Amino acid sequence: MSDPVSALNGASFNGFATIREIGPLGMITLRAKGVKALDKAVKSVTGTKLAAPRRIEINGDRACGWMSPDEYLLVVPYAEVTAALASLAKALAGEHYLAVDVSDARAIFRVEGDKAADVLRKLAPVDFEALEPGELRRTRAAQVAAAMWAEGGGFTVVCFRSVAGYVMGLLTHSAQRGSEL
Amino acid sequence: MLILECPYCGVKADETELSPGYEAHLKRFGPGASPEEFEAYMFARKNPKGVHFERWRHTYGCGKWFLAARCTATLEVFGTYPAQVSEPPADIIAKIQARRPGWTPDWKAPK
Numbered sequence: 001m002s003d004p005v006s007a008l009n010g011a012s013f014n015g016f017a018t019i020r021e022i023g024p025l026g027m028i029t030l031r032a033k034g035v036k037a038l039d040k041a042v043k044s045v046t047g048t049k050l051a052a053p054r055r056i057e058i059n060g061d062r063a064c065g066w067m068s069p070d071e072y073l074l075v076v077p078y079a080e081v082t083a084a085l086a087s088l089a090k091a092l093a094g095e096h097y098l099a100v101d102v103s104d105a106r107a108i109f110r111v112e113g114d115k116a117a118d119v120l121r122k123l124a125p126v127d128f129e130a131l132e133p134g135e136l137r138r139t140r141a142a143q144v145a146a147a148m149w150a151e152g153g154g155f156t157v158v159c160f161r162s163v164a165g166y167v168m169g170l171l172t173h174s175a176q177r178g179s180e181l
Numbered sequence: 182m183l184i185l186e187c188p189y190c191g192v193k194a195d196e197t198e199l200s201p202g203y204e205a206h207l208k209r210f211g212p213g214a215s216p217e218e219f220e221a222y223m224f225a226r227k228n229p230k231g232v233h234f235e236r237w238r239h240t241y242g243c244g245k246w247f248l249a250a251r252c253t254a255t256l257e258v259f260g261t262y263p264a265q266v267s268e269p270p271a272d273i274i275a276k277i278q279a280r281r282p283g284w285t286p287d288w289k290a291p292k
Contacts, residue, residue, distance in 0.1 A: 068189065068245060127193075140198060
């Protein structure tokens with residue numbers, strides 16, 4: 001089997017904050033609402049509880065994020081996606097749900113540094129002062145959809161793979177030295 | 182800048198994160214309707230100076246449609262509410278009437 005390659009091959013930039021394209025990361029879109037076994041199914045995959053509205057539950061390299069009232073984002077190691085889907089299928093058998101591997105449809109960035117929030121402040125209409133730890137914020141980064149959350153002294157930004165180059169350009173430009181807010 | 186709170190995810194989303202869906206609470210007239218009814222459904226829209234009910238979609242967020250009551254003259258937002266209703270809920274009407282004492286709903290209360 002061919003090796004998975006992230007959208008920008010791990011591009012990085014050092015400005016007043018560090019931008020790194022990470023990945024590939026295993027991601028599953030899980031759509032379900034009002035399904036009883038959902039808590040257990042998610043726990044079996046990520047080891048976390050089901051995320052409450054606008055939250056992300058992080059457990060090492062796994063996470064469960066709340067995307068909308070009927071949609072969750074499950075993050076797992078890339079190699080474990082197939083097993084995770086099988087585990088979901090087993091736990092949710094007979095229920096009305098949808099789980100899809102979207103790992104290769106996404107690009108993931110890390111924005112790190114003391115002023116990491118400044119990089120994103122210029123790009124998204126988000127009040128970062130009010131953004132709580134463990135809050136997953138879906139918004140836009142300039143012209144494209146993005147999701148972001150604070151994690152380990154920085155932010156993780158997720159966007160569509162097709163706009164990875166555009167988002168890298170945005171982040172790079174926004175993190176230029178001398179352009180701190 | 183118009184800021185609306187999405188009733189599904191609670192995000193105070195600014196206008197650029199949302200897509201407009203124009204007038205809310207339209208009643209659909211389809212097959213079997215008279216030409217006048219269909220024309221009114223298709224084309225006739227309210228254009229009030231004052232209280233207005235609109236559909237909005239939280240496009241860059243949770244992706245859900247919701248409804249908002251706001252004033253077209255002052256851009257004051259009276260409130261937002263989920264879209265699964267055929268007319269504005271009582272608490273929204275109360276909020277509007279608290280701010281606009283002379284305002285009354287222009288639809289008939291269901292019997």
